[in-house]
Amino acid sequence: MGSFDIILQALDLVLTPEVLLTALLAGAFGLFVGAMPGLTATMATALLVPLTFFMDPIPALAAIVAASGMAIFAGDIPGALLRIPGTPASAAYVEDSYRLTMRGRMNEALGVNLIVSCIGGLIGIAVLVIAAPMLAEFALRFTSYEYFWLATMGLSCAIFVASSDPLKAAIALLLGLALATVGLDPTTGVPRFTFGQTNLLAGIEFIPAMIGLFALAEVMRGMIRLHGGTAPINMPKNPGPLFKGVGGIIRRHPTNVVRGSLMGVLIGALPGAGADIAAWMSYAVSKKFSKTPEKYGTGHVEGLVDASAGNNAAIGGSWIPALVFGIPGDSVTAIVIGVLYMKGMNPGPTVFLQNPQLIYAVFIIFVLTTLMMVPLGWGAVKLAKQALRVPSRVLLPIIMSLCIVGAFAMTNSVFGIVIMLGMGVTGWILEENGVPVAPIILGLVLGPMFERMFMTSMIKSNGDLLAFFERPIAAGLGICVLLIWTVSIVKALRKRRAPVAVVAELEAEDTSPPA
Amino acid sequence: MTNSYKTSRRGFMKGAATVSALALMAGPGWAADYPTRPVTMIVPWGAGGGTDATGRMISALLERRLGQPFNVVNRTGGAGVIGHSAIATAPNDGYTLGVVTVEIAMMHHLGLTELTYEDYTPLGLMNADSPAITVSAKSDYKDIESLTEAVVNSEPGAFKASGTSQGGIWHLALVGWLKSLGLEGNHVTWVPSEGSAPAMQDLIAGGVDIVTVSLAETKAMVDAGRALNIALMGSERASSHPDVPTLIETGAADFALATWRGICGPKDMPQEAADKVAAALAEIAVEPEFIEFMNGRGFNISYLDPAAHGQMMAEADAQMGETMAAAGLIQKPM
Numbered sequence: 001m002g003s004f005d006i007i008l009q010a011l012d013l014v015l016t017p018e019v020l021l022t023a024l025l026a027g028a029f030g031l032f033v034g035a036m037p038g039l040t041a042t043m044a045t046a047l048l049v050p051l052t053f054f055m056d057p058i059p060a061l062a063a064i065v066a067a068s069g070m071a072i073f074a075g076d077i078p079g080a081l082l083r084i085p086g087t088p089a090s091a092a093y094v095e096d097s098y099r100l101t102m103r104g105r106m107n108e109a110l111g112v113n114l115i116v117s118c119i120g121g122l123i124g125i126a127v128l129v130i131a132a133p134m135l136a137e138f139a140l141r142f143t144s145y146e147y148f149w150l151a152t153m154g155l156s157c158a159i160f161v162a163s164s165d166p167l168k169a170a171i172a173l174l175l176g177l178a179l180a181t182v183g184l185d186p187t188t189g190v191p192r193f194t195f196g197q198t199n200l201l202a203g204i205e206f207i208p209a210m211i212g213l214f215a216l217a218e219v220m221r222g223m224i225r226l227h228g229g230t231a232p233i234n235m236p237k238n239p240g241p242l243f244k245g246v247g248g249i250i251r252r253h254p255t256n257v258v259r260g261s262l263m264g265v266l267i268g269a270l271p272g273a274g275a276d277i278a279a280w281m282s283y284a285v286s287k288k289f290s291k292t293p294e295k296y297g298t299g300h301v302e303g304l305v306d307a308s309a310g311n312n313a314a315i316g317g318s319w320i321p322a323l324v325f326g327i328p329g330d331s332v333t334a335i336v337i338g339v340l341y342m343k344g345m346n347p348g349p350t351v352f353l354q355n356p357q358l359i360y361a362v363f364i365i366f367v368l369t370t371l372m373m374v375p376l377g378w379g380a381v382k383l384a385k386q387a388l389r390v391p392s393r394v395l396l397p398i399i400m401s402l403c404i405v406g407a408f409a410m411t412n413s414v415f416g417i418v419i420m421l422g423m424g425v426t427g428w429i430l431e432e433n434g435v436p437v438a439p440i441i442l443g444l445v446l447g448p449m450f451e452r453m454f455m456t457s458m459i460k461s462n463g464d465l466l467a468f469f470e471r472p473i474a475a476g477l478g479i480c481v482l483l484i485w486t487v488s489i490v491k492a493l494r495k496r497r498a499p500v501a502v503v504a505e506l507e508a509e510d511t512s513p514p515a
Numbered sequence: 516m517t518n519s520y521k522t523s524r525r526g527f528m529k530g531a532a533t534v535s536a537l538a539l540m541a542g543p544g545w546a547a548d549y550p551t552r553p554v555t556m557i558v559p560w561g562a563g564g565g566t567d568a569t570g571r572m573i574s575a576l577l578e579r580r581l582g583q584p585f586n587v588v589n590r591t592g593g594a595g596v597i598g599h600s601a602i603a604t605a606p607n608d609g610y611t612l613g614v615v616t617v618e619i620a621m622m623h624h625l626g627l628t629e630l631t632y633e634d635y636t637p638l639g640l641m642n643a644d645s646p647a648i649t650v651s652a653k654s655d656y657k658d659i660e661s662l663t664e665a666v667v668n669s670e671p672g673a674f675k676a677s678g679t680s681q682g683g684i685w686h687l688a689l690v691g692w693l694k695s696l697g698l699e700g701n702h703v704t705w706v707p708s709e710g711s712a713p714a715m716q717d718l719i720a721g722g723v724d725i726v727t728v729s730l731a732e733t734k735a736m737v738d739a740g741r742a743l744n745i746a747l748m749g750s751e752r753a754s755s756h757p758d759v760p761t762l763i764e765t766g767a768a769d770f771a772l773a774t775w776r777g778i779c780g781p782k783d784m785p786q787e788a789a790d791k792v793a794a795a796l797a798e799i800a801v802e803p804e805f806i807e808f809m810n811g812r813g814f815n816i817s818y819l820d821p822a823a824h825g826q827m828m829a830e831a832d833a834q835m836g837e838t839m840a841a842a843g844l845i846q847k848p849m
Contacts, residue, residue, distance in 0.1 A: 046589075049571065140741075143722030144706075184594055187707045189625065189681045191593075198600050198628070202592020271716055325719075326735025327712050334561075334712075338568050341812050347735055412588045413601075456706050460675055460722060 010360035013058050014368070022059040023066040023369050024376075030067030031380045034074030039406055040087045040207060041071035041275070042331040049335060057343035058361050064339065065362070066369040068332045069121055072275055072311050073377055076113040077384045080106055082399065084215040089275040089311040091210065091441050092283040092303075099299030106385070111246040112301055113308045114377040116257060119250075120309030121370035123261035124268070124316025128323075129363050133352075135269045135317075136324035142270055144456040145468050149477035150270065151450040154277050155442065156484060157284035166492075168435045176443020177450075179204045186452040187459070199415040206444040208407040208416040209423045213437040215403045216424025222396045242378055253305045256286055260309030267310075268317025274330030275314040276445055282310030316366065323347055323359065549609055549788040550583040557605070557613035559598020561591045564710075565731065565814065569642060569776055570614040572808050573799060580795040585612075594618065594680060596628045603634040607781040609788030612638070615779040617684050620832040624839050625682055632828035635779035636789055639796035640824040642809065643775040643817035644729040645749030646678075646688040647759060651718050652741050659746040659760070662725075663767045666703060667696055676725040677706040677714040682844045684774050685711070687835065688727045688748055690842035692762065695770040700842035718742060729774065730756050731813030748772050755813055775817070775831070777824050793821045 013019070026048060033044040044067040052060035075087030080097040100109040127135070142150075155173065159166050182193045183203025194200035250257060260282040267278040286306035287296045296303050318329025319336070326347035328334035340347050345358055352359055387395065407420035427437045461467030469475040554577075558570040567589060574585035590598035595618040602613030615635055622628050648659065656662035666674055678685030686707075690700040706723050708714040711732035718726045719741050726733065726742075730753055736742040744759045750771045752761060762768045778796055780789065799805050800818035809816050819827055839845050 140716065140719050143717050143720040145722075183592070184627075184680075186709070187681055189594060189627075189683075189707075191627065198593065198596060201594070201596050201627070205592075271712070325739060325741070327716055331561075334564075338564070341568075411592070412590055413597075452707075452709065456708070459704060459706050462672065 006356045007360055009357040010364055013357060013361045014062070014364045019059050019062050019365070020368075022055070023062040023365065023372065026063035027066040027070045027369060027372055027376050030070030031074045031376055033067070034071030034086050035077045035380065035384060036086065036402055036406060039071075039409060041068045041075075041089070042335070043409065044068060044071040045332045045335045049339065052339050057340075057345060057358065058365070060339055060343060061336075061362055062365045062369070064332075064336055065365050066372070069312065069315055069366075069369055070373060070376065072315060073114060073117040073308075073373055074380060076110065076117075076308065077381060080109045080113070081384060081387055082215075083218055084399070085210065087276075088206065088210055088441060088445065089279045089314075091214070091276075091438055092279045093307045094214070094438070095297045095436075096300055096303055100301065103299060105299075106388075107242050108245050108249070108301065109304060110381050111243045112249055112304050114374060114381070115243065115246050115250065116260075116305050116308040117312040117377075118370055118373050119257055120261040120264060120312040121315065121373065122367065123258070123309070124265050124313035125363065125366045125370065126316075127262075127265045127313075128316040128319055128366070132320045132324055135265075135320050139269050139271060139321050139327075140325065141471075141473055143471070143474075144453045144460065145471055145474035146477060147270075147449065148453040148457055148468065149474060149481055150273060151446050151453055152481050153477065153484075154273075154281060154446045155450060156481065157280045157442065159439075159488075165434065165436075169439050172430065172435050172437060172439040173443045176440035177447045178443075179209070179440070180444050180447025181451070186448060187455040199413065202411070203448070204419055204423075204444060205411055205416060206441060207410040208419040209444055210441050211403050211406050212420040212423030212425075213427035213440060215399060215406075216420060217427035217431060217437070219396050219400050219403070220424065220428045222392050226392055226396070242381055249301055249305065253302060256302060256305040257309050259285065260306035261313040263306075264310035264313030265317035265320075268314030268329055269320040271321050271327045271329055274318055274332070275311040278314035278317075279307045279311040280442060283307040312370075319362075323351065323362075549785070549791055550581055552610065553584040553586055554581075554609070555605075555611045556585050556587045557598055557602045557611065558587055558589050559591065559595045559602070559614065559616065559618075561589060565812065566614055566616055566776055568812060569809075569814065572805065573614075573641060573778065573796070576799045576802065576805060577792070577795055580798065581791065594622065594627065594683070596622055596630075599630055600628060602779065603630050603781055605781050607636070607784050609780060609784050609792070612778055612780045612792065614776055615828075616776050617774040617831065617835075620828060620835045621682070621684065621687070621839065624836050624845050626845075632825070632832055634782050635828075636782055636784040637821045637824035637828065638778045638780060638789060638793045639800070639821060640775055640777040640817060640819035640827060641796065641800060642777075642814050643773040644731065644815050645747055645753070645771065645773045646685055646727045647730045647733060647744040647756075648692070648746045648748065648762075649715075649718065649726045649728070649733045649737070649742050649744050650724065651721070652743055653721070654724065654743070657743060657745070659762065659765050659767045662745060663696065666693075667698065669702075671699065671702045672704045674703040674725060675706050675723040676703050676727060677708045677717055677723040678711055678726050678728040679708060679714070681705060681707040682839070683707075684772075685727045687838050687842065687844075688772050689725075690844075691770050691772055691838050692727070692748060692768055694838075694841055695762075695768040700844075715742065729813075730759070734813050753815055755810060755815070773817075775827070777819075777828075789821070 030044045033039045045064050048063050048067055052063060072089050075085055075090035079085040079090045079094040080101050083094060083098040085091040085094045097109040159169055183201055185192050191201055263282045264278040267273050267281060283303045283306055286303050287293045290302055318333045321327040321329050322333035322337055326337055328337055337347055345351055345355055403420060404417055407416040410416055430437055469478050556570055556574045558567050560566040571587050574587050578585045590601045599619055605611030619632055623631050650656055656665055676689050686705050693700055693702050711728040714726050715736050717723050733742055733744060737744055747753060747759045747761045748771055749761055762770055
């Protein structure tokens with residue numbers, strides 16, 4: 001066969017100064033956007049679209065692939081440094097990476113993030129290359145029943161991820177779900193809880209909400225420290241080379257890397273579920289199967305490994321349905337499909353037959369940009385580290401202005417800033433009372449999907465609840481969810497009967513937020 | 516002598532400075548020079564979708580003609596209400612324009628907003644697409660005649676269809692088709708979806724039986740051999756799909772409908788600015804680059820000048836009101 005020829009042709013297309021330079025610049029741009037709280041990988045891609053109009057197909061795709069991958073990793077940086085996740089995909093493990101930094105182990109946290117992101121990304125690409133048609137076939141079997149169970153599973157993660165107090169995590173999750181009901185009812189199109197406000201018809205956007213809950217609340221805590229006379233937290237210097245000890249961590253947790261990556265690809269391949277959900281689910285699974293689940297959320301590196309691998313692997317996964325069937329795997333690939341059409345490469349099985357060299361070129365670009373992540377990321381971390389040396393009274397106003405920019409940018413409206421401010425105050429009050437805020441984000445992200453899938457399923461089955469178990473994949477997922485619940489409840493009841501040393505150990509670790 | 520030369524040069528520079536300052540101050544009011552600064556183009560739908568791509572392409576071409584940047588801003592949410600409100604309530608100086616879509620003729624009937632087509636200055640209709648009746652390749656019905664027969668003889672609610680939200684344009688397409696068959700609007704159950712892509716996914720996965728979205732939105736799945744376009748709800752066949760018959764010609768039903776996208780400004784825009792944009796749009800509609808782009812995406816170019824654009828929006832408003840009332844979708848009398 002001429003497959004070797006095709007690969008040579010593809011290499012010829014990719015290895016030009018123009019493509020490599022575009023990828024490098026777009027990668028640096030992606031790093032910058034991802035590291036800004038609230039500016040997401042989707043945003044990085046959307047901003048590139050007008051530029052790609054005037055590029056050839058290969059540099060255009062290189063720009064998008066480089067920017068989106070880099071942005072997902074870069075979201076980890078402000079998370080570790082300031083406890084502010086740069087993108088929703090980093091929100092699941094922000095607590096762990098920040099606490100590691102507080103203990104002077106920032107290099108370890110970010111080094112693991114970077115290297116594992118790269119490995120996860122590569123595994124994601126490998127799956128994309130080898131199994132794309134097969135996985136796309138699998139993803140096409142998902143109807144509302146299967147998605148309903150997936151959303152249920154995702155929501156359950158919030159409780160498992162919660163480190164100290166599942167009850168408070170549940171309250172936060174319900175709050176997120178309640179906020180997710182604002183806006184147009186997904187089934188009937190009737191406005192709910194909008195109080196006649198046009199802006200509220202779009203609901204509570206989760207990006208401004210996330211910026212408020214994490215970043216603004218952090219700014220408020222910082223201000224109180226500055227003015228309240230309490231000594232500012234002395235951030236350790238975090239010296240030493242970035243990758244020190246990283247190899248050892250990865251060697252100790254090889255299953256976590258592989259498990260996180262595979263989960264990431266699978267979830268990414270499902271249209272509508274992307275890197276955000278992948279990070280949460282792989283973190284929860286990691287905790288569930290860990291020998292030391294009580295350490296999660298206290299600055300434990302194990303969860304970082306799974307979730308960092310998961311969110312970057314999901315990027316490769318999300319291209320599977322996009323390339324094979326022209327169905328977007330997430331909001332980034334939705335934009336990619338538009339660009340592909342514009343360049344005359346109509347996604348679908350025909351593209352593999354008509355333009356195989358272009359598809360292979362995309363794969364090669366994926367590998368190159370993922371490898372490029374290591375040196376670029378290293379530079380970004382070196383630069384970002386300087387933020388730790390900036391005094392609070394200078395740093396806090398800068399973060400505040402970034403919050404405002406991020407909240408505005410997502411919706412192009414001042415209303416985004418209003419949401420950000422409102423959620424910031426809410427987040428601060430909640431955290432002062434020991435309620436974790438991360439589950440609110442999960443509720444906002446998955447709430448609309450959960451509701452819509454339940455309602456459409458009910459419409460399709462004429463209200464028959466058994467329909468949720470009638471299709472094979474749905475039944476499998478459903479039984480999984482019910483098993484997880486039963487096991488957790490039984491365990492919790494047993495624990496209650498015999499309170500064990502774990503609780504004492506947990507309290508000693510002290511999981512309350514730095515106040 | 517040298518001295519006077521210097522003065523005169525200084526005087527000249529002063530004069531030049533005054534002129535340029537005047538030109539700057541004149542800004543929007545000086546419409547003969549329109550545009551003198553960047554123009555914002557509001558797209559009421561998300562980045563990456565069809566309206567977004569069309570809006571960005573038109574903006575790029577307007578930029579080339581009128582010499583100022585046309586910046587696309589996505590204002591999404593609320594089923595299009597938010598973006599359409601942003602266009603209508605922007606300063607009407609010609610520096611904020613937007614892509615107004617068919618939803619403007621529907622939203623106010625639903626009581627979602629008070630905005631109507633009358634709140635805009637029409638500048639030119641660019642595109643109109645009719646929905647197709649699409650089934651899965653695994654469906655028992657491979658042509659419109661057999662599907663029509665099966666639908667007419669089915670129990671109400673036995674068939675499910677999808678494509679957009681409840682009361683969205685593709686839902687109206689289904690209702691209009693059923694009405695023309697003498698059936699109730701809810702004879703086929705509408706399963707609301709978040710757009711055409713999830714609906715197509717559900718069709719292939721076997722969750723619904725029929726999808727009524729535009730040809731462009733079904734293209735990937737049809738090319739993949741997973742779905743079949745069996746009829747078009749248009750007044751004539753689409754040039755991109757000459758082998759898909761219209762409902763009217765097959766005699767299966769007498770119904771046609773279209774979704775459309777046009778460029779509008781807020782109401783009462785300065786005449787000079789409106790004329791300039793309208794003239795540029797008329798040129799863009801016949802430009803090979805635009806035609807190639809629209810054909811590539813499977814969108815049908817359908818240009819109307821501002822007067823005809825306005826009239827079309829008024830007619831569409833009345834037609835949508837009737838169809839929606841007939842479908843029982845109107846909750847509040849307006």
